[in-house]
Amino acid sequence: MKIWENHQIDGINRMPARAHFLTFPTREKALLNDNKYTHAFKNLNGVWKFMFLDAPEYSPEGFFASEYDTSTMDDITVPGNWQLQGYGKMHYSDLWYNFPINPPFVPTENPTGIYKRTFFIEESFRGKQIILRFCGVDSAYHLWVNGQEAGYSKAARNESEFDITDMVKVGQKNDVTVRVYQWSDGTYLEDQDMWWESGIFRDVELLGVPKDGIRDFKVTADLDETYTNGLLRVEAALRTEENVQVTFELMDAQGNTVLTETAGNHGEKVCMEAVVENAEHWSAEIPYLYKLLMTVEKDGQVIEVIPQNVGFRNIRMNGDTFLVNGVAIIFKGMNRHDYNPRNGRVVAKEEIEKDIILMKQFNVNAIRTCHYPDSYYLYDLCDEYGMYLIDETDLECHGFELTGDYKWITDDPTWETAYVSRMTRMIERDKNHPSIIMWSLGNESAFGCNFRRMTEVAHEMDSSRLVHYEGDFDVESADVYSTMYTWLENPDKPFLMKDIIEKSEKPHILCEYCHAMGNGPGNLKEYQDLFYAHDKLQGGFIWEWFDHGIESYTEDGEKYYRYGGDFGDDPSNKDFCIDGMLMPDRTPSPGLYEYKKVVEPVTTSAVNLEQGIIHLISRYDFADLVQFRLVYSIMEDDVMIQGGSMELPSIPARSEKEVKIPYDFASVKAKPGAEYYLNLSYQLKEHTAYAPAGHELATAQFKLPVYKEGIEVVPEGMLKVTKEHTVLHAEGANFHVDFDLVRGNITSIVRDGMEVMSKGPRLTLWRAPISNDMEIIDQMKKVHFLHLEHEVVTEVQYQEENNFLRVQVDTINSTTNSAWHFKTRYSYVVCPTGDVLIQVEGTPSGRTDLAPDMFPRIGVTMHLDQSMDQVRYFGMGPGENYADSREAAMMGVYENTVDGLFTNYVVPQANGNHMDCKWVSLTNDRGMGLVASTEDSFNFSASRFEEKDLDDAKHTCDLKKRDYVVFNIDYKQNALGTYACGEWQLDRYRAKFEPFKLSFRITPFNNKEISDKHVAHERVRV
CATH class of the missing domain: 3.20.20.80 (Glycosidases)
Structure with missing residues (x-):
């Protein structure tokens, strides 16, 4: 039997597993705790010689010998995976073995890498036990040192150490050879969801350690039943039975010694137990660490000093919970x-x-x-x-x-x-x-x-x-x-x-x-x-x-x-x-x-916003909320009209308290159409190891009970309507709007000579599949053909009245081979000011029992001039948001570009949705463009790509920008779920086969004349 197919051989000449630690010659160097200051240490990472073979049996004669000629071998970087350095084949699978399942046997064609390098052993290693440590090699390997077989090991992500003291020459050059097998019996235990990658992929280290020192040790740092005192126990295994003594010195985080104990050995063991009164606890929220120094002495001489961080914490079962330091974390x-x-x-x-x-x-x-x-x-x-x-x-x-x-x-x-x-x-x-x-x-x-x-x-x-x-x-x-x-x-x-x-x-x-x-x-x-x-x-x-x-x-x-x-x-x-x-x-x-946002440490609710009273719940298990400064602001659309900060009072972990924010609610005077929000940001007061002072860890937002209806405007002016064959043309003082009387949709909106829209709203039920749709894509595409949409116009009516043009278009919207459909009515009012009021209503019709359970979206899509890439909107932001992924978003006025709205997922897919929008403007660098606004709310997105582009592309480099902006306004976007592996879209968040109404206004404008938000604040009445 080939050794790499023998599952009952776990290793040969591998040293017993032990803790990973460093050993130093002095206390001062131990406190520095770096490889450079150890007794003897050499990192063998770097460029090795390399030979790649189809199977181990093809290894050249004597490849492990010191005198083997490596001049024809390639160079390879260690650590590294050979597949990413041009050898073998990259392969990803979540589930399958890449060969017949016949444990413990693996393929005859077993890609094999032979690694060789020379290294010099300095005088600092003399008199030491010399250990060669491999921190990770995939999947199994043999080791030779100076031509002598030193051992065999497997279990790719486990460390292996070999005692090579008697195989190497101190003060001279030495060589090491490693033959690595891609497949072994161990592969049957290594079928994880990841790329299959082989070779020496973690550090290779050479250690020189005292022969009379500590081989291994175990630190147990527990707490007593009342979680008050620390219970410290250290069990150390020596490399010798000769008489030594070990001094255990425990220091707190400030470097103060809190205990010192000395113990002698009993054979190859040394043990110490001690109580640390009022010990500081370790937790993820407050990671308090003591430092333990273990000093080994023999005949009055320091042999080595070993540092080890120590955290006192207790883990125990408590019925149907487990506790860390007494808390069900x-x-x-x-x-x-x-x-x-x-x-x-x-x-x-x-x-x-x-x-x-x-x-x-x-x-x-x-x-x-x-x-x-x-x-x-x-x-x-x-x-x-x-x-x-x-x-x-x-x-x-x-x-x-x-x-x-x-x-x-x-x-x-x-x-x-x-x-x-x-x-x-x-x-x-x-x-x-x-x-x-x-x-x-x-x-x-x-x-x-x-x-x-x-x-x-x-x-x-x-x-x-x-x-x-x-x-x-x-x-x-x-x-x-x-x-x-x-x-x-x-x-x-x-x-x-x-x-x-x-x-x-x-x-x-x-x-x-x-x-x-x-x-x-x-x-x-x-x-x-x-x-x-x-x-x-x-x-x-x-x-x-x-x-x-x-x-x-x-x-x-x-x-x-x-x-x-x-x-x-x-x-x-x-x-x-x-x-x-x-x-x-x-x-x-x-x-x-x-x-x-979902796991933030503070949950905030409003008690009385007029008085500035809020209720806080600490979601910490151990830390106090006193570490935060609360920064508050009152926003009037995009303008902060009040703001300030306050330090939070002490609110212990898992407790709650009401807090009063010192803003002046009475001074907030509503302006027509503006909306007012209280924004809260919980920021660190002081620098921490992981973030600077001012870093935000939690947020909250509340709509203030202040509102005044926008100013009603009755559009005035002249509107000229003409019909030219199948085109209906409406022209005002500085704009015109064209309709296609066959398809029933807008084909052009021009303002001051610039065509801001080249394709008007058209109902769509499709969005490019997201990765979490993978289990339902076949259902969407091959059963319901949702990506193959059809709009059948049943009637187009229009009338001109008092300088307004009203257009009504009735359609049936469905997909290829579908017996269900929406009966849809588009209603347009073109005003003499250039405003276009749009309402799209749909009613489920046809064989409704054959319709899908949910739709990717229900909305309309338009094409805008490609220069209109400056975006401002009042809605949920700044990041994309969806019905079941919106907690991180806050209402506000946000600015971006069309490209900036795009989330560049590795696999292109639908992205960039923003919910609860009241208005959005898209303009060019001269301020020309349009505003879409509503008295209700809508979802919007804007992109350089059609949904088909995103659907067809397999990688980001496959995407080619369109020469127009795709602008979407949606009644509803379907939720995301995690159905690729887990929960599908929850029922309450789905876009369903349901009646819908989507109303909004399109206003071509120049922001040099009027701001987008003032356009949106107006209430156009006809």
Whole structure:
């Protein structure tokens, strides 16, 4: 049997797993805590020699020998994935194995990479134990040092260490050879939803450590029953049985020593226990860290000093909740992969730090490391910045689901070593991090004897944390009940959130929910409201943080991002990897802004706006709202008429209080047509590790009870109406409007010689599918043909009366081969001032029982002159918003460009909608254009692209701008949902087959004569 197909061999000559830590020669250097100051350290990242083979057996004779000629080998960067450096094939799949399922066997054609490099070992390594550490290699590999076989390892996202002390020469050049196998028996446990990428993709490090020092240690920093005193226990394993003593010094965050204990060894162990009175607690909101220094001495000489951050916190079960420091916390979390759009799974500490800072700035408090242990940098950063972690084992067997025997190897005892080892290696590496709240056994691998054993071992190794595994559907072993994409409403689903609330006897989390694919997710607020309402629902983790697009360029140098199927990979789940809250270039998506708002730390409600009294609820579990400054403003449309700031009083976590804002309501005098809003911004008073003072973490807005009707205007002037064959022409002093009497629609509006509109309103029920429509696209396109619209004109009537032109057009609007339709009536009034009053009404007709359950939209679309790219509007903004994703938006006057309104999703799709609009203007750089206004409200969007353009394009580089602006005014836009993987559009947010009426006014104007908002404030009466 080939060793890479032997699932009962977990490794050869690999050292026992241990915590990841650094060791220093002095206390001063330990406090600096950097690789440079350790006893001996060498990073072996860089350019290695590389040979790519179709199978291991094709390896040249003696390739591992020191004298092997590498001159014909290629260069490759380590760390790196070889597929992104020109070797092998890129392949993305969510589910499938890329070879026949016959565990533990893998294909004969097994892409293999041979890596070689030389390195010099400095004198600082002399007398030390020399360890070669690989932080991540996919999928399995053999190691040779100076031509001598040093070991074998697998489990791609786990660290491996090899003792090479007797194989290397200090003060001389040495060489290392690594042969990496893309496929191994371990691959059956590594079928995660991500790109299949191979090679040495994490750091390679050479360590020199004292032979009489600490090999490993475990820190337990708990709290007593009253959550008052810290209970510190340290168990250290030595490399020697010779007599040494270890001094344990604990310092607070200010560097003050709070305790010192010295203990001698008993064989290879040293233990210490101590009580820290009135210990500061660690939590994601207040990540207070002590520093522990462990100084090892022998015969009065310091051998080494090891630093370790320590956070005191307690985790325990309490009936149907779990508690952190006595509180049933709520996870406001993200699933996060190690990912980089250029380098694949190669991520630097700086990138991870940016992720965590951004998460904190967006109110995220938790990460699930899907679906493997992350790069070790993450854990220190989560300790320091404050982030709860579910640390997940590198284990997923998703492809077995399609065999009909999902637990094929999960319930096979011969695979126990492979399963348990992956988990124990993770726990050993990460055990000293206070940020870790739960150990997760893996993902989507069914349930069986091997998971039962993993649970037992996890509890034996670490009783201070909880065990998570979503695949334990009956919660037989796991401490928490975990589900994915559990629905809010759907009578056809066997299990809903309400069932969990009624039946669950253990705490519940959603380890994945609200699939953030493309334009979405929807329903974030609905889930969060449930979490707040029921203690047993302890939050969840959005799927997921990043879009996994691969940075690419067209021949013209235009950047775009490729996804599954773009590399000829088959089968592929295509763009299912483009499902993040961050776009590949780290641009936050509209969905991330929505999530920030939904999980914000303050919930605000109005008590008495005339007196300035509001009610605040703290959504923190530990922190006080006193850290915020409340900045307030009263807006009169686009003008701030009052504003100021105040410091919040102390409002402890999970409590509430009324607050009075010192504005002068009595001085607010309504102007005709203007609207008045109170805007609130909760901003940090002081700088924090993750954001500067003034950073906004929460908002609120309230419409003030002040309003005065706009001035009524009766249009005056002369209007000349003429008919030329099929064209009806209405002309005023400085404008004209043309109608096509066959199609019944406006074909041109001209003001002062400029054609502002070249195609008038026409009913549409279609928008380009969004990624979350993927499960219903076939239904929309192949059953209801919603993308193939038809408008049949049944009658056109017009009359001229008192210098007004009234046009009435009756149509039937439907789609190809559909027996249902809307009976639609367009009513136009062309005024002598150039205003055009438009009303579109629709009535469901025909075989109504055959109509779809919902429509992408109900609205009208128009074409405007391409120069009219300056946009101002009064409505929900500034970002796009939809019925089930509108919490982050606030009413106001916003300015943008047509291009700026466009959300550049990796996969082009419908975007840029704005709800509750009262008016919108589009002008050119000379101020010429039009205003669309209403006495009700409408949705609007403006784009350089037709819906068909967005639908047909597979990538952003496929889009070609039209020579006009597409302008949409909608009665209703359908909701977003997360039906690509999860909840569909909730019934109350759908655009349905229902009667509708859409009324608005189009006014060609020049903003040098009158402002857009004053145009909108007028109430035109005819």
